[in-house]
Amino acid sequence: MQDRVHRVAITDRARIVLRRLIEQNGPMLFHQSGGCCDGSSPMCFPARDFRIGGADVLLGRLPWHTEFWISSDQYELWKHTRPTVDVASGRGSGFSLEAPDGVRFVVRSRLLTSEESAALAAGPPPHTGADRMA
Template sequence: MQQSRTHRVAITEKARTVLRQLIECHGAVLFHHSGGWCDGSSPMCLPVREFRVGSADVLLGYLPWHTEFWMSAEQYEVWKHTHITVDVVSGRGSHFSLEAPENVRFLIRSRLLTDEEVATLPPPRTGADRMT
């Protein structure tokens, strides 16, 4: 029996709807979660053309419309055994993130991956892989 591939990141239907609206308005976007003081559990949604992924940033996976979800290397060390689901709630988050003017904010919900899921994960790609 072949094991199915585990994904590190997913999105709720509500967040998917907001993501689609943002792409229609701003073009291609990506998510980046740095865990810095200004964003907490909120990943920032940014135009692809306006954000430079760092060489140590880790690509967790893809959301609809080829939307990449990146995490800083430091955050990845904390979250590497975690499955993340992007959700959206009412209220303002980071004023840098594209959804802020809509009076909503993206946030992440998480659960630990099982040992079986971890065993099926491919090695993570980094921003350095993108540059080669």
């Protein structure tokens, strides 16, 4: 097993869409709130335009230093899973930058293996928005 367990991954198809968005808009981030307005889907925003909340949890970094944040409530529900960012045809939320391209980011997840869970439990807790503000 790898020395480092990644909490979040991205498919090749989603990586292509993300790269195009970065080329057009600069650094990006994902946020998954679990709330209304397609909150169950990951939303992609310019990093400079989105304020991370103090309780938000950093699940990890995707290519090009793209952070993936999740609300603390959603994290509690998902902390035993490994989400993978993918894309699907059709418009999602009008708030997320990929929407005008006729695709939407989606998350497909699987349960962590017992080895992955143990490795994560042995390490430090994930960073939160409060860490960023300190």
